[in-house]
Amino acid sequence: GDSVTQMEGPVTLSEEAFLTINCTYTATGYPSLFWYVQYPGEGLQLLLKATKADDKGSNKGFEATYRKETTSFHLEKGSVQVSDSAVYFCAFNSGYSTLTFGKGTMLLVSP
Amino acid sequence: NAGVTQTPKFQVLKTGQSMTLQCAQDMNHEYMSWYRQDPGMGLRLIHYSVGAGITDQGEVPNGYNVSRSTTEDFPLRLLSAAPSQTSVYFCATRKGWGQPLPDTQYFGPGTRLTVL
Numbered sequence: 085g086d087s088v089t090q091m092e093g094p095v096t097l098s099e100e101a102f103l104t105i106n107c108t109y110t111a112t113g114y115p116s117l118f119w120y121v122q123y124p125g126e127g128l129q130l131l132l133k134a135t136k137a138d139d140k141g142s143n144k145g146f147e148a149t150y151r152k153e154t155t156s157f158h159l160e161k162g163s164v165q166v167s168d169s170a171v172y173f174c175a176f177n178s179g180y181s182t183l184t185f186g187k188g189t190m191l192l193v194s195p
Numbered sequence: 196n197a198g199v200t201q202t203p204k205f206q207v208l209k210t211g212q213s214m215t216l217q218c219a220q221d222m223n224h225e226y227m228s229w230y231r232q233d234p235g236m237g238l239r240l241i242h243y244s245v246g247a248g249i250t251d252q253g254e255v256p257n258g259y260n261v262s263r264s265t266t267e268d269f270p271l272r273l274l275s276a277a278p279s280q281t282s283v284y285f286c287a288t289r290k291g292w293g294q295p296l297p298d299t300q301y302f303g304p305g306t307r308l309t310v311l
Contacts, residue, residue, distance in 0.1 A: 088237075120302075127199075127285055127302035128238075173237065182228070182253065183300060187237040 086111050088186035090174050096192045097164055105159040105189045107148075107174035115176035117141075117150055117157040118183070122171045131159075131172070169193045197221050199303035201286050207309045208276040216271040216306050218286030224301070226289045227269040231255065231282040232305075238285065244269055276310045283307050 091106045109117070116135045120128040132141035137152035146161045157174060174186040202217045218227065228243035230253075240253030244263040258280060260272040273280060286303040 127304045128287075128300075129302070130299045133299070182240055182243065183238075185230075185238040187235055 086176075086184050088174050088176065088184055090172075090186035090189050093171075093188075093190035094192050095189060096194070099166055099193055099195050100163045101193075103159070103161040103164045103168075103191065105172055105174075105191070107157045107159065107186060109155050109157065109174070109176050109184075111155075111176055111184075114152070117148070118175045118177075119146070119148055119157070119159050120173040120175060120185075122173065122188070124170070128173065164191070164193045166193045166195055199286055199288055199301050201284075201303035201306050203306060204304070205307050207311065208273075209311050210277060212276050214273055214276065216273075216284055216286075216308070218269045218271070218303060219267050220269075220286075220288045220301075221267065222288060222290070222301070223266060224288040224290050225266070226291070227263065228253070228287050228300075229259070229261065229269070229271045230285045230287060231280075232285060233282050241271065241284075273308075278310045281308060281310045 087110045089108050118133045119131040121131045122128045132143040134141040134150040137150055140149045148157050148159045169192050171188045171190050173188045175183045199220045225246050229241040230238040232238050239255045241259050242253055242261040244250045247263050247266050250261050250263055263269055284306045287300045289300045
């Protein structure tokens, strides 16, 4: 069935380090792909999205490229900040009205 | 605009009690949904609605009821609370449905429920 696999956390980095969070998906058809971010004590916010193969979504220095051939949507940032500490969820729209989420990856950035 | 609001923020129940989690939106979005978030499980869809009077089950609907009498409100009812329903509950909305477009979902701040 439809599913999302994310790397397990927590991912612990020092400020200004390079970030990669891996995400692969199993889905029928050609879904749109999303990264959501959840800051402590808050709901989820859309971080970026991509709608078709080779599209690159970007926001706040984060990027992810829709790779159809590897069914992946890895999240990257060149230089993380302490304020990026949060839980990151990869997701895709499975069917017209629903999202399938990964289990989330916690990112901890230290000064 | 307030966006998506949820009440209460926190709730403690005893096993067997019933309660309703409230969700309201002022964005005139057709689609509303309820998720539960559990450690190591991500978010799982409980129920969703594509418009007033229309609801459907998600991945984990057992023990929960929903109704959608207005566009704005989508309450989630726990009929007889169980410890397995201890979780954080999120309401989410999106503008469109019935089409594979990347409409953004907007999430409420969540309700943290503990069932003793």
